[in-house]
Amino acid sequence: MIKHCDGLNRRNFVKAGMLGGLGIGLTDLLRWEAEGATDSRARGKSAIFIYLDGGQSHLDSWDLKPNGGDVAGEFKPIQTNLPGLEVCEHMPRLAEQADKYTVVRGVTDAIGVHGRGMTLVRSGNPPIASLRYPDLGSVVAKEFMSPAGVPPYVSLPISVSNSTVETPGYLGVAYRSFAVSGDPSAKDFDVRALNTPDGMSLKRVEARRSLVSTLDRAYREVDLANENLDGMGRFYDQAFDILRSKETRVAFDLTNEPDSVRKRYGMTGLGQACLLARRLVEVGVRCVTIDFGSWDTHQRNFSTMKDTLLPPWDAGLAALVEDLDGRGLLENTVVLSTGEMGRTPAINKDAGRDHWGRAMTMFLAGGGIRGGQVIGRTDDQGGEVVDDACTPPDIAASILHALGIDHHKEYQTATGRPVQIVRNGNVVESLFG
Numbered sequence: 145m146i147k148h149c150d151g152l153n154r155r156n157f158v159k160a161g162m163l164g165g166l167g168i169g170l171t172d173l174l175r176w177e178a179e180g181a182t183d184s185r186a187r188g189k190s191a192i193f194i195y196l197d198g199g200q201s202h203l204d205s206w207d208l209k210p211n212g213g214d215v216a217g218e219f220k221p222i223q224t225n226l227p228g229l230e231v232c233e234h235m236p237r238l239a240e241q242a243d244k245y246t247v248v249r250g251v252t253d254a255i256g257v258h259g260r261g262m263t264l265v266r267s268g269n270p271p272i273a274s275l276r277y278p279d280l281g282s283v284v285a286k287e288f289m290s291p292a293g294v295p296p297y298v299s300l301p302i303s304v305s306n307s308t309v310e311t312p313g314y315l316g317v318a319y320r321s322f323a324v325s326g327d328p329s330a331k332d333f334d335v336r337a338l339n340t341p342d343g344m345s346l347k348r349v350e351a352r353r354s355l356v357s358t359l360d361r362a363y364r365e366v367d368l369a370n371e372n373l374d375g376m377g378r379f380y381d382q383a384f385d386i387l388r389s390k391e392t393r394v395a396f397d398l399t400n401e402p403d404s405v406r407k408r409y410g411m412t413g414l415g416q417a418c419l420l421a422r423r424l425v426e427v428g429v430r431c432v433t434i435d436f437g438s439w440d441t442h443q444r445n446f447s448t449m450k451d452t453l454l455p456p457w458d459a460g461l462a463a464l465v466e467d468l469d470g471r472g473l474l475e476n477t478v479v480l481s482t483g484e485m486g487r488t489p490a491i492n493k494d495a496g497r498d499h500w501g502r503a504m505t506m507f508l509a510g511g512g513i514r515g516g517q518v519i520g521r522t523d524d525q526g527g528e529v530v531d532d533a534c535t536p537p538d539i540a541a542s543i544l545h546a547l548g549i550d551h552h553k554e555y556q557t558a559t560g561r562p563v564q565i566v567r568n569g570n571v572v573e574s575l576f577g
Contacts, residue, residue, distance in 0.1 A: 189430070189476050189477075189547045189548055190432075190473075190478070191284055191432070192480070193434070193481075194480065194481040195484075196436060196437065196439045197262070197303070197436065197437030197438055197440075197484070198438040198439035198440030198483065198484075199258070199484050199485040199486065199500075200453075201439070201449065201487035202486045202487065202505040202522075203217060204445065204446065205505070206247050207249050207503075207526055208232060209525065209526045211524070214490070215490065215526060215527075219232045219234065219449075219450075222236065222239055225242050226242035226243050232454065234450055235454060235458045237458045237462035244469055244474065244515040245509035245515050246507075246508045246515060246516075246519060247505060247517075247519070248518075248519045248520055248572075249505050250519055250521060250522070250532045251529070252503055252504075252529040252533045253502075254504050254535075255484070256499035258440070261484035261501070266280060267540070267566075268536065268566035268569050269566060275313075275561075277314070278313035279311060280540060280544070281297045281431040282311075282320065284430050284547065284549075285312075285321075285431065287547075290429060291427070294427055295321075295322040296431065297430065297432075298321060298322045298323075298432050299321035299322070299323045299324070299433045300324055300417045300421070300432065300433065300434045301323060301435045302328075302413040302417050302436050303413065303438065314558065327413040328398060328419075329415065333398070333416075395420075396424075398416060398419060398420060401419060405419070408463045409463040410459035412459075414436045414460045418434065421434060422464060422467055422468060436456075436457065441496050442492065442497070442498055444496065445487070446495060447495075461481055461507070465479060473510075475511070476510070478509075478510050479510045480507065480508055482504075482507065482539075483504065486501070486505070486526075489526050503526060508542075511543075512546050514576060519532055519572065519574055534572050535568075537566050537569030538570050538571070540566050541569030541571050542571050544566065551566040552565070
């Protein structure tokens with residue numbers, strides 16, 4: 145379990161369902177759309193978000209400063225296949241794919257605190273006490289339908305901390321992700337929720353389903369209905385569709401991929417999660433999120449990045465982009481890779497870099513975003529954005545724009561309060577130019 149410098153530990157992603165005592169294991173997976181999609185303007189669009197929990201050092205990945213004196217660090221830049229763009233020497237695979245993605249070096253006004261910073265990146269809104277905003281994945285799940293038996297929103301928590309808890313916010317539990325725990329590179333990797341409880345036959349599960357429906361009606365008759373019961377019938381209908389879905393079961397089975405493909409992604413948790421994400425969008429999953437940490441490198445920044453973090457990320461992300469492009473999927477799949485903040489130009493006494501919200505870099509590709517460009521520039525120390533600044537809300541608005549969703553669109557909270565999806569962001573037009 146990852147522990148960030150703020151001392152927070154990761155809670156279990158999968159919590160026991162309120163009907164678990166009945167032997168119904170399906171509530172562990174049913175956390176998505178229960179009331180129908182509201183928009184079909186971009187039915188072919190999907191998204192894959194790779195969150196680098198802890199805050200990736202931009203100065204030791206995308207925005208090296210080899211002439212920056214004491215801030216330069218230990219890594220050397222290498223040339224990519226995009227003239228003028230250099231990246232860290234420990235990112236050789238991504239260097240070969242630079243013509244397919246955009247590097248946004250001008251992101252500023254991030255929040256240099258793990259939980260709050262990740263909330264800003266994942267939702268496009270700064271956290272406030274009076275309202276919980278939904279993650280972008282939950283917005284996608286609300287806006288777009290997936291095929292029968294296929295969850296619209298899947299999360300793969302490869303390595304996470306408490307600061308990265310996903311939330312549907314005011315949209316409610318119906319739009320929470322289908323969270324798949326475990327290491328997809330492990331030989332015994334299995335999506336437990338796709339198996340019938342305790343080996344029961346589908347016929348027995350159907351009998352339990354009838355009991356659940358009866359209890360649901362009973363709760364409603366005594367006015368105990370709430371967001372967890374609202375739409376529960378549709379909620380369970382989706383569950384049984386998934387149990388019967390051959391396509392979903394096959395998509396989660398990575399043994400169907402040739403060994404050569406699996407090795408190209410890397411036989412690591414992140415590499416196989418990236419491959420799984422590609423397989424999931426192929427069958428109609430609308431959003432996949434992957435959490436990969438911890439980049440909270442206050443100590444041993446360079447050895448940790450070189451030995452533990454950069455190699456699997458470089459291999460997995462590069463293979464994902466190359467594979468999506470080769471299969472004709474990149475045009476309709478938005479790919480984001482980002483931490484919640486940058487790291488300090490100054491290297492501390494423990495050979496680490498500390499939190500920094502004034503400058504960070506984000507990776508974007510696909511979905512109409514033009515590849516082969518660098519947007520924004522930091523100063524010689526990598527600490528301040530000096531050209532083409534944008535903010536995490538701007539990036540969120542741009543991602544939604546790429547998906548065909550108007551970030552100005554208003555949803556209503558449970559109390560009837562109208563709230564824009566992203567309140568203070570603007571589309572970064574140069575991403576699409």
